[in-house]
Amino acid sequence: MSSNETPRGPVDSSRVPRYAGPATFARLPRLDEVGTADVAVVGVPFDSGVSYRPGARFGGNAIREASRLLRPYNPAQDASPFALAQVADGGDIAVNPFNINEAVETIEAAADDLLGTGARLMTLGGDHTIALPLLRSVAKKHGPVALLHFDAHLDTWDTYFGAEYTHGTPFRRAVEEGILDTSALSHVGTRGPLYGKQDLTDDEKMGFGIVTSADVYRRGADEVADQLRQRIGDRPLYISIDIDCLDPAHAPGTGTPEAGGMTSRELLEILRGLASCNLVSADVVEVAPAYDHAEITSVAASHTAYELTTIMSRQIAAARKDAEAK
Ligand SMILES: N=C(N)NCCCC(=O)O
Ligand SMILES: [Zn+2]
Numbered sequence: 598m599s600s601n602e603t604p605r606g607p608v609d610s611s612r613v614p615r616y617a618g619p620a621t622f623a624r625l626p627r628l629d630e631v632g633t634a635d636v637a638v639v640g641v642p643f644d645s646g647v648s649y650r651p652g653a654r655f656g657g658n659a660i661r662e663a664s665r666l667l668r669p670y671n672p673a674q675d676a677s678p679f680a681l682a683q684v685a686d687g688g689d690i691a692v693n694p695f696n697i698n699e700a701v702e703t704i705e706a707a708a709d710d711l712l713g714t715g716a717r718l719m720t721l722g723g724d725h726t727i728a729l730p731l732l733r734s735v736a737k738k739h740g741p742v743a744l745l746h747f748d749a750h751l752d753t754w755d756t757y758f759g760a761e762y763t764h765g766t767p768f769r770r771a772v773e774e775g776i777l778d779t780s781a782l783s784h785v786g787t788r789g790p791l792y793g794k795q796d797l798t799d800d801e802k803m804g805f806g807i808v809t810s811a812d813v814y815r816r817g818a819d820e821v822a823d824q825l826r827q828r829i830g831d832r833p834l835y836i837s838i839d840i841d842c843l844d845p846a847h848a849p850g851t852g853t854p855e856a857g858g859m860t861s862r863e864l865l866e867i868l869r870g871l872a873s874c875n876l877v878s879a880d881v882v883e884v885a886p887a888y889d890h891a892e893i894t895s896v897a898a899s900h901t902a903y904e905l906t907t908i909m910s911r912q913i914a915a916a917r918k919d920a921e922a923k
């Protein structure tokens with residue numbers, strides 16, 4: 598979208614009932630209807646990398662369905678994200694469910710194409726395996742990026758059954774490949790049993806800091822966001838959100854649930870506290886609708902993607918304004 602064009606926004610829910618018609622994220626136009634977008638919301642229906650309950654391949658469409666109720670003005674960030682920038686739904690990346698290596702390559706190539714148009718990505722998973730090819734693509738464009746990883750799990754394990762590409766291993770691979778800025782890596786929401794203490798020492802050696810879910814509860818969302826913001830500074834930032842960072846009460850529909858997690862309010866508040874960070878792309882993964890009830894998980898995921906999209910739209914609009922002033 599050029600600076601003098603008005604973005605095409607969502608279908609007006611006061612004219613067309615919000616439950617009518619096929620679902621796109623937030624009832625936004627499809628990418629092929631607008632040509633190019635500042636933020637492309639894209640689904641990755643892939644869950645061949647999971648170690649326990651499958652079903653995250655249906656996550657993207659469940660989030661789109663739940664997102665029908667999102668409204669165009671975000672009071673928490675005082676912004677109308679779909680008016681500030683063109684946000685559009687780029688549909689799904691068609692990945693091979695029978696060949697993980699090929700799927701990882703396909704995701705990277707599709708992300709390259711979308712980022713090459715100038716769009717930022719708001720990816721809806723899929724299992725956490727997909728973060729690796731997305732990070733590869735983002736790093737080709739921006740260099741090694743800061744990573745904020747919301748998850749019950751570390752996802753820096755080495756291999757499962759000898760497989761390198763799984764939903765428990767994307768961030769170890771990313772560190773090995775040099776695509777992360779190891780001075781600004783954080784897990785948030787970490788909890789639950791590990792294989793051994795070594796998991797933590799390995800993770801620390803890779804450069805990660807940990808904010809556990811209990812830390813969030815004790816210190817509060819604002820203080821946690823302040824600390825994260827200081828660590829990230831103005832580095833290009835990628836945010837990867839495994840919905841199992843939330844307590845199973847807030848996100849039952851996921852493959853590897855762990856008790857004692859964050860509330861959806863805490864997650865949304867931390868994200869809002871990061872609004873000034875240079876968010877270059879993001880994902881929300883691990884929504885497995887078969888284990889969900891009353892769309893609890895997909896509603897939480899849709900609001901999470903909405904906050905992330907709002908952050909990106911605000912930055913795009915601010916950058917455009919700056920460029921015009923020059
Ligand atoms: N990325 C997610 N959701 N889970 C990783 C858990 C890996 C394990 O089974 O130990
Ligand atoms: Zn997880």
Ligand SMILES: [Zn+2]
Binds near residue numbers: 725748752
């Ligand atoms: Zn994960």
